[in-house]
Each structure stands twice: as structure tokens, then as C-alpha cells.
Amino acid sequence: MFVINPISGGRSKHRVESSIIEKLDHSIYEYEMAYSNAVDHARKLSKSAAYLGFDVVVAVGGDGTVNEVARGLLSINSHAALGVIPFGSGNGLARHLGIPMDIEKAIEVLNKHDLISIDTAVMNEEPFFNVAGTGFDAHISFLFANDKKRGLWGYAKAVLNEFANYKPQKYAISIDGKLLERNAFMLSIANSSQFGNNAHIAPHASLVDGVLDIAIVKPFPLYQFPVLAFRLLARNVDKSDYVEIIKGSEIKIKRLEAGPIHLDGEPREMGAELEIKVRPGTLNVLKN
Numbered sequence: 001m002f003v004i005n006p007i008s009g010g011r012s013k014h015r016v017e018s019s020i021i022e023k024l025d026h027s028i029y030e031y032e033m034a035y036s037n038a039v040d041h042a043r044k045l046s047k048s049a050a051y052l053g054f055d056v057v058v059a060v061g062g063d064g065t066v067n068e069v070a071r072g073l074l075s076i077n078s079h080a081a082l083g084v085i086p087f088g089s090g091n092g093l094a095r096h097l098g099i100p101m102d103i104e105k106a107i108e109v110l111n112k113h114d115l116i117s118i119d120t121a122v123m124n125e126e127p128f129f130n131v132a133g134t135g136f137d138a139h140i141s142f143l144f145a146n147d148k149k150r151g152l153w154g155y156a157k158a159v160l161n162e163f164a165n166y167k168p169q170k171y172a173i174s175i176d177g178k179l180l181e182r183n184a185f186m187l188s189i190a191n192s193s194q195f196g197n198n199a200h201i202a203p204h205a206s207l208v209d210g211v212l213d214i215a216i217v218k219p220f221p222l223y224q225f226p227v228l229a230f231r232l233l234a235r236n237v238d239k240s241d242y243v244e245i246i247k248g249s250e251i252k253i254k255r256l257e258a259g260p261i262h263l264d265g266e267p268r269e270m271g272a273e274l275e276i277k278v279r280p281g282t283l284n285v286l287k288n
């Protein structure tokens with residue numbers, strides 16, 4: 001079952017159907033396609049596909065679509081595998097899995113049918129698969145959730161404006177029982193290594209190690225912004241004096257008040273206390 005998000009990545013999906021017809025190996029797969037028509041619809045489509053016995057449900061979209069499709073599979077403990085044709089803005093999980101950004105090459109990955117079982121995670125019982133977090137990135141994802149005019153430059157300008165006014169927050173963090181108190185700009189809980197667009201917030205994270213990587217980004221001066229951006233792309237942000245990365249499987253975060261968080265880039269409001277747990281090897285995925 002291909003679950004196609006028509007709006008993800010802001011790109012037309014007109015080539016998807018013809019590429020599936022041409023490139024999918026029809027000697028091993030019969031298939032259907034469905035388009036999501038609103039937030040949360042991809043989850044429902046995926047859940048019914050798994051219930052009806054489809055072996056693979058392919059998310060055609062970005063990390064938000066992957067999140068919904070994978071939630072649908074987990075909600076009925078299905079062994080059906082998640083496939084991904086990356087069509088989002090960031091595509092963090094797909095990039096980590098080595099899935100090509102080109103549609104036809106991504107379909108070849110489906111044809112290989114190479115399965116792995118990856119770790120999944122929950123924050124206050126809400127599943128995520130790539131990266132979740134609280135702090136500056138959650139604040140920004142909240143601001144832009146309903147902004148229809150988001151262009152790259154407008155986004156960059158707003159990030160810089162917000163940066164000037166954003167106050168780092170105090171957090172009490174427990175990682176597998178070890179207690180830390182930190183004033184942080186951002187806390188990211190990474191299952192894969194990257195946010196998307198090859199920005200690696202946790203360069204040594206693995207989807208199959210049974211643990212999560214907690215990246216604590218400390219307050220930093222404005223001139224460090226390009227340095228940190230470069231380090232994210234160069235996969236060495238862990239070498240920065242402003243970033244501390246700790247691995248763990250049971251994480252509790254206490255904030256001063258309820259507020260925004262994000263799950264795979266999708267904004268939510270949650271209470272002051274966040275409880276994050278890893279669920280090792282709970283999702284079958286087709287990888288490259």
C-alpha cells in the first residue's frame with residue numbers, strides 16, 4: 001500500500017504513480033495507492049492496510065508522513081514493513097536508512113525487500129521514529145506549523161529574529177537514573193542521527209542499538225550559529241563545546257512549565273514533564 005501525502009515537501013507528486021507502474025517489481029508485489037487528505041489520515045490508511053494484511057506500507061512523504069504511517073502499523077502490532085519514498089522537506093529517517101531521494105531509485109529499494117527491525121520511541125506515550133525535542137526547534141516548528149508563506153529565506157530570517165529573543169530554558173533531566181541540571185537552548189532526543197537535510201544532531205546514533213541519543217545544546221553566542229550549522233553537516237557537532245550527547249533508554253525531562261515539543265518535526269503541546277522511552281526493534285523497515 002502506497003500512502004501518498006499530496007502536500008509534503010511542497011513538491012508535485014505527479015510522477016509517483018507512473019514511476020510505481022514502471023519501476024515496481026510486479027512479479028513480487030501487487031499494490032494499491034491512497035492519498036492522505038488531512039493530518040492523521042495517513043495513520044488511519046496505514047492501520048487499515050496492515051489490518052487487511054498488506055505486507056508493506058510505503059510512506060510517500062517526509063518525516064511527518066513516516067511518523068503517521070509507522071504509528072498506524074504499531075497501533076495494531078503489525079509485522080507489516082514500513083517502506084519510504086522520500087518526498088518531504090527534510091527526510092531525516094529516509095536519509096539515515098540510505099534511501100535515495102530519487103523516486104525511481106527509492107522504488108528499487110522496495111524491490112530488494114531488505115528488512116531490518118529498528119528501534120522506535122515514545123514521548124509521553126506518543127510515538128516518534130526519527131528525532132523529537134523541546135526548546136528552540138520545538139518553538140520554531142510551532143510558529144511555522146500554520147504559516148502558509150514559508151520560504152527558505154523567510155524561515156532563515158525568522159530563525160535569526162527568534163534566536164535574538166529566545167530565552168534558554170532550565171531543565172532537570174534524568175537519563176537512566178543519572179540526574180543532570182542544565183540551562184539549554186534545545187534538547188533533542190535522537191533515534192536516527194539526523195533532523196533531515198543531512199543535519200546530524202547525533203552523529204553516532206543508530207536505529208538498531210536499543211538506545212536513544214540525547215543531545216543537549218547549551219546557550220551559545222550568535223557568531224557560533226554558522227559554526228554549529230557547519231558541524232551539523234560535517235557530522236561532528238558532538239565535538240562542539242556547546243553540545244553534550246548522552247545515550248540512554250529511559251529519559252525524564254522536567255521543564256518549568258507546559259509548552260511546545262516536536263515529534264519528528266511535527267509540533268505538539270505537552271505538560272511540563274516529558275517521559276521518553278525506547279522500544280528496541282519494534283518496527284520492520286525496508287532499508288537500502
Ligand SMILES: Nc1ncnc2c1ncn2[C@@H]1O[C@H](COP(=O)(O)OP(=O)(O)OP(=O)(O)O)[C@@H](O)[C@H]1O
Pocket residue numbers: 005006007008009010036037038039040041042061062063064065066068087088089090091092196264265266
Ligand atoms: N492532504 C493533506 N492536507 C494537509 N496536510 C496533510 C495532508 N496529508 C498529510 N498532511 C500532513 O502534512 C504534514 C507534513 O508532512 P511531512 O512531514 O511528510 O512533510 P514535510 O514537513 O514537508 O517533510 P519533513 O517532515 O521531512 O520535513 C503532516 O503533519 C501530515 O499530517
